[in-house]
Amino acid sequence: MATQNDGNYTLQLVECAKQYAKWTLQDGNNLQMYLNILSNFSEYTLNNQLLVMAYKPDAVMIKGWYEWPELGVSINENATVIQIIEPVVLDNGGKDFQVKYMADVKDTNAQYQIPVPDKLTALEALLTDRKHDVMVVDEIKKGVRAMYMPNDKSIHVKRSSQVKPDEFFTAIAAEMVHAEFGESSEGVYKRASNQLTAIGTAYALGKKYGMETENISFANLPEKYTKMSEKTSMNELEKIRANFLTIDRNIQKALEQIKQREVNGHAR
Numbered sequence: 001m002a003t004q005n006d007g008n009y010t011l012q013l014v015e016c017a018k019q020y021a022k023w024t025l026q027d028g029n030n031l032q033m034y035l036n037i038l039s040n041f042s043e044y045t046l047n048n049q050l051l052v053m054a055y056k057p058d059a060v061m062i063k064g065w066y067e068w069p070e071l072g073v074s075i076n077e078n079a080t081v082i083q084i085i086e087p088v089v090l091d092n093g094g095k096d097f098q099v100k101y102m103a104d105v106k107d108t109n110a111q112y113q114i115p116v117p118d119k120l121t122a123l124e125a126l127l128t129d130r131k132h133d134v135m136v137v138d139e140i141k142k143g144v145r146a147m148y149m150p151n152d153k154s155i156h157v158k159r160s161s162q163v164k165p166d167e168f169f170t171a172i173a174a175e176m177v178h179a180e181f182g183e184s185s186e187g188v189y190k191r192a193s194n195q196l197t198a199i200g201t202a203y204a205l206g207k208k209y210g211m212e213t214e215n216i217s218f219a220n221l222p223e224k225y226t227k228m229s230e231k232t233s234m235n236e237l238e239k240i241r242a243n244f245l246t247i248d249r250n251i252q253k254a255l256e257q258i259k260q261r262e263v264n265g266h267a268r
Contacts, residue, residue: 010097013085017050021233024050025225028218033057035200038241039207040114042248046238048084052102055082059104060114068108079107116210119165121258126169126205126247128254132179134172145171148178150189155179166211174202177243196225200240205247 024034037053040060044052052059062082068075082102090096105112117125127134133154140147145167146157155175157168177198182189199216206213228236 017047018230020050035204061105062102065101122209125254129250148175170202170206174198201243
């Protein structure tokens with residue numbers, strides 16, 4: 001079981017992904033499920049993330065059906081077959097798409113452990129490579145940990161010695177999204193229009209970097225999301241994915257810098 005080149009079947013999978021995009025925004029639990037997939041499979045396209053969620057929502061690491069045996073790993077007899085879409089180069093030099101069959105590591109005999117950076121290191125990385133100033137203030141607004149301020153184009157963070165790095169991480173990540181939208185907005189910036197994107201991005205980043213996310217809730221999604229078409233739902237999820245990728249790439253870059261700095265320090 002490897003790949004399938006039936007173009008019609010590939011289109012069926014694309015349609016399936018669109019349906020799942022709409023389903024994702026019907027309920028907060030569905031959205032949270034997608035965000036968990038995003039945190040584990042950020043390198044995948046939105047279509048493929050939705051397909052992974054459709055077939056195995058608790059997947060953590062997938063490889064091709066024949067790739068696992070090449071690594072000396074056997075796939076369980078009752079394993080879930082995950083179907084995704086991959087690009088291929090044709091003999092004439094053209095490009096097309098085909099279906100690829102995958103299996104999750106939890107459906108194999110492989111021993112696995114997903115590495116998670118130290119929380120304080122991840123927070124440092126989040127703050128290292130950023131476009132917007134972060135200012136520590138004594139008070140912002142009751143119950144608010146951080147907030148983007150359009151007037152001075154900075155992110156204000158409430159001073160506290162008792163807050164876990166988890167809360168700082170997700171709060172600042174969300175405000176980084178607001179800052180991006182605020183910079184490109186014309187006139188008065190309206191937070192509400194991008195709140196779901198900001199919170200969704202922060203949640204997925206928090207999950208990827210081992211932060212506690214229990215304080216983030218997607219219950220009672222606004223009605224406008226539950227009534228969105230498949231196309232609009234895809235656009236909304238793509239906004240979350242795009243913002244996630246932007247911040248995640250900056251974090252990864254900063255983590256490499258931190259690692260190199262530590263190596264240089266030990267070498268002295």
